[in-house]
Amino acid sequence: MSYKNFPMVPRVVFGRGSFNQLNEILSPKRLNPEAPFIFLVDDVFKNNNWLTSRIPLSYDDKVIFVSSAEEPKTSQVDELVEHIILTSKKRPSGIIGIGGGTLLDLAKAVSIMLTNDGETKDYQGWDLVKNPAIYHVGIPTISGTGAEVSRTTVLTGPTKKLGINSDYTPFDQVVLDSELVKGVPVDQWFYTGMDCFIHCVESLNGTYLNAFSESYGSLAYQLCKEIFIEDGLNEIESQEKLMMASWHGGMSIAYSQVGVAHAMSYGLSYLLGIKHGIGNCIVFDQLEEFYPEDVALFKTMKEKHKIELPQGICANLTDEEFDTMINVALGLEPLWENALGNHWKKTITPKKLKELYQKM
Ligand code: NAD
Ligand code: ZN
Numbered sequence: 001m002s003y004k005n006f007p008m009v010p011r012v013v014f015g016r017g018s019f020n021q022l023n024e025i026l027s028p029k030r031l032n033p034e035a036p037f038i039f040l041v042d043d044v045f046k047n048n049n050w051l052t053s054r055i056p057l058s059y060d061d062k063v064i065f066v067s068s069a070e071e072p073k074t075s076q077v078d079e080l081v082e083h084i085i086l087t088s089k090k091r092p093s094g095i096i097g098i099g100g101g102t103l104l105d106l107a108k109a110v111s112i113m114l115t116n117d118g119e120t121k122d123y124q125g126w127d128l129v130k131n132p133a134i135y136h137v138g139i140p141t142i143s144g145t146g147a148e149v150s151r152t153t154v155l156t157g158p159t160k161k162l163g164i165n166s167d168y169t170p171f172d173q174v175v176l177d178s179e180l181v182k183g184v185p186v187d188q189w190f191y192t193g194m195d196c197f198i199h200c201v202e203s204l205n206g207t208y209l210n211a212f213s214e215s216y217g218s219l220a221y222q223l224c225k226e227i228f229i230e231d232g233l234n235e236i237e238s239q240e241k242l243m244m245a246s247w248h249g250g251m252s253i254a255y256s257q258v259g260v261a262h263a264m265s266y267g268l269s270y271l272l273g274i275k276h277g278i279g280n281c282i283v284f285d286q287l288e289e290f291y292p293e294d295v296a297l298f299k300t301m302k303e304k305h306k307i308e309l310p311q312g313i314c315a316n317l318t319d320e321e322f323d324t325m326i327n328v329a330l331g332l333e334p335l336w337e338n339a340l341g342n343h344w345k346k347t348i349t350p351k352k353l354k355e356l357y358q359k360m
Contacts, residue, residue: 006254009138009149011173014243016236019139019177023056026094029135034089036060040080040107042099042141043067044183051098051141051180060089068102071275074120074157077109084114091115094135094172098180100192101145101154101276104138108153108169111136120164121157129166138171141180143242144192144277146199146250148174154276161270161328176247178239190228190307191277193242194298197224198280199249201294202259206338209256217252220245228301259339260290263332264356267325272313282309286359290339314357326353 013021026037036059043065045051055063064080084092091114097107111133113120123129138148147153151170152163163169184192200221203213223245227238265279274282285302288295302309314322330336330353336344 004255007151007167007170009171009174012176013174014176016177016179016240018175019051019054019180022054022096022139022175025173025175026056026096026137029094030059031093032090033059035091035093036062036088037094037096038084038088038092038110039063039096039098040103040110041065042103045098045141048183055098062087066099066103066106068099070273071161071269072102072106072109072153072155074109074124074155077106077113077120077155080106080110081113081120084110092134094137096137096139098139098141100140100142101147101195104140104145104147104171105153105155107136107138108133108147108171109155109164112153112164112166112168120155121159123164123166124155124157124160124162126165127167129164129168131168133168135172137173137175139175139177139180140243140246142184142188142192143181143239143246144194144196144249146196146246146253148176149247149250149254151254156270160331161266176243178236178243181239181243186305187307188277190302190305191275191281193224193228193245194281194284194301195277196220196242196246196249197228197294197298197301198261198284199253199258200224201284201291202261202339203249203252203256205291205294206256206259207341208338213252213254213256216248217256220248220252223248225297229297229304257334257338259335260287263329263335263339264353266332267327267329267353267357268313268360270328271317271321271325274313278309281307282313282360283356285309286356312360314360317357322354322357323350325357326350329353 095111115131152165203217261284264283268274268279
């Protein structure tokens with residue numbers, strides 16, 4: 001048995017208003033005046049002077065606004081890298097991602113592809129990255145995915161949705177400023193927050209569970225209950241706790257794995273472009289058979305926050321389309337093995353998955 005030697009984010013700032021320290025954090029990392037910092041920022045902030053005016057720009061530093069309407073694609077990473085190379089005098093001093101999981105993943109991937117040849121799609125998988133990435137910083141503006149702490153950047157490529165998993169993927173620096181999440185709409189807060197809840201459920205109920213994952217996972221699970229079920233937190237406490245739940249949920253799956261909801265949600269995302277947070281919710285809502293108590297809890301949370309999930313999204317799919325989705329889901333073997341053990345293939349058949357998808 002060989003144990004993973006897991007890289008962690010070496011530096012993190014936590015605190016309301018800590019975004020104001022960005023200049024102080026970045027300045028010592030500037031390689032020279034011709035090597036810019038590139039800020040990849042969710043375009044939801046485009047006309048938000050409150051945030052953009054505080055991005056510390058000097059010399060040739062640039063802000064690139066990116067839409068998160070769709071999940072990140074390998075081709076999009078290639079285009080961003082080409083654009084950055086063509087418009088910068090020198091290789092950048094650093095990439096700073098400001099946004100949700102979409103922008104954080106793009107920042108990670110761009111920082112890797114600036115120092116590695118070829119196309120992004122060639123690096124989807126485990127430990128395929130050859131050269132260290134350039135300095136990269138993650139600043140979440142919505143909480144739940146754990147992308148700020150994880151060792152992967154999830155990308156949709158021409159043939160698969162798969163992360164670039166590597167020791168060079170984690171951020172060099174993360175800034176956790178809960179004030180940045182204040183504009184998140186309630187439904188999106190719920191979907192991305194539930195990603196964290198589901199990370200915990202799948203990690204805690206998986207066969208890969210160990211004391212490392214259990215300690216982080218049970219803590220994040222409790223925080224989710226405080227935030228989404230119990231009353232008594234004020235808005236700031238709730239924002240700060242969800243930020244930490246996201247972090248711990250990410251740490252929990254780092255040393256275990258996700259499960260049924262994630263495997264099936266990847267299928268929905270690949271075929272129908274359904275985004276990760278809401279896709280997980282749509283799937284998890286139908287998984288009583290696998291996670292009975294937690295699905296009941298999920299339904300309570302959904303009602304409490306008056307969240308209406310889309311219905312019938314698989315109603316008009318052809319057999320071929322079902323097969324595509326089922327193949328994507330079944331391809332994620334470690335997730336099934338974690339969820340159900342070595343003999344998962346006995347219970348999880350294409351027919352079984354089709355029945356489940358048909359309920360969504
Ligand atoms: P997201 O980044 O896609 O953003 C969701 C929505 O929230 C967008 O419309 C965005 O504009 C908006 N938003 C973000 N911050 C806001 C703010 N402060 N105010 C108002 N609106 C705001 O959502 P997400 O759920 O954080 O990320 C999903 C992505 O993360 C998926 O692509 C998924 O694959 C990825 N992911 C990655 C990992 C990882 O470990 N790398 C883990 C889980 C998910
Ligand atoms: Zn997730």
